Amino acid sequence: MSLDLTLIWAFLIATAVFLYVVMDGFDLGVGILFPAVRGKADRDLMVNTVAPVWDGNETWLILGGGGLFAVFPLAYATILPALYMPLILMLLALVFRGVAFEMRFRAATLRSQRAWDRSFSWGSYVATFCQGICLGALVQGIRVEGRAYAGGWWDWLTPFSVLTGIALVGGYGLLGACWLIWKTEGELQLRAYRLARQLGFVTLAAIAIVSAAMPILSDAFRARWLSWPNIALAAPVPALVAVLAWRFFVALERRAEVTPFLCALGLFLMSYIGLGISLWPMIVPPAISIWDAATHPSSQAFLLAGAVVLVPMILVYTAYVYWLFRGKVAAGAPGYH
Known part of the structure; x- marks a missing residue:
């Protein structure tokens, strides 16, 4: 029996997207939490917790987008015209956020550093919200005629996509708070515990509302x-969402440091699996399946040969970096800039 290369590639790209969401999610979440933390020392500490890993986390976004272009060109050619505006805004926000990330440490005055702090925070908010918008627009369906996008310029902007945008801001904020619990101590950690509790309720409410809305969007979702x-x-x-939520709040009450982050990752994983159940096997719902969108099997095999080498290298390097910079980031310690 021959391997279904399309299925393998769908799994690889879905995995890359999920790894991007959770890895870049917590460092975007740190930026989302900036308005809740006023002190310069605390903000410096927050940034230093993600400084060694934040740009490497975005590798998975490139892998997911590049894989979509190479292996599922029809999906790429359909999704991009439907989502040009939020995708462009997201990429610009990520670039602007990256510039602010570096420039805040080089600011000559406190006033200019605060300006870069606002840029860093707003870049995080805009990038996250646009990612949620893209997710909502994809889930609600993209109009396709003759293997091409047939919708309008503003089809991506709907109440449901705005809901998913807001939900993702809350979810990334939760990841950021749990990351700070893990990586900091003292007053900043205590504040992160409080924020994690609040954002935990927000995230669970968002999961419930989005889950309740999806069967209304489509008969296919309702049937699934x-x-x-x-x-x-x-x-x-x-x-499992209920179990993870219970374990999350118990861990917060017991002042556990790693468990809240793992539970938050679990909530994202369950939400991701739920989306997969709802959409499978459509890559561009409701009309284009992964097999409809896939390139020729020979191209898939050629690309897979490269991925077999590249993906393990990325995984090993990423694991090494996280292991190298394990442990707490102490206040007043030298940063990475």
């Missing part, structure tokens, strides 16, 4: 989740 026997097969996802 609410018809028998699908409801029995999908039931473990909300059950």
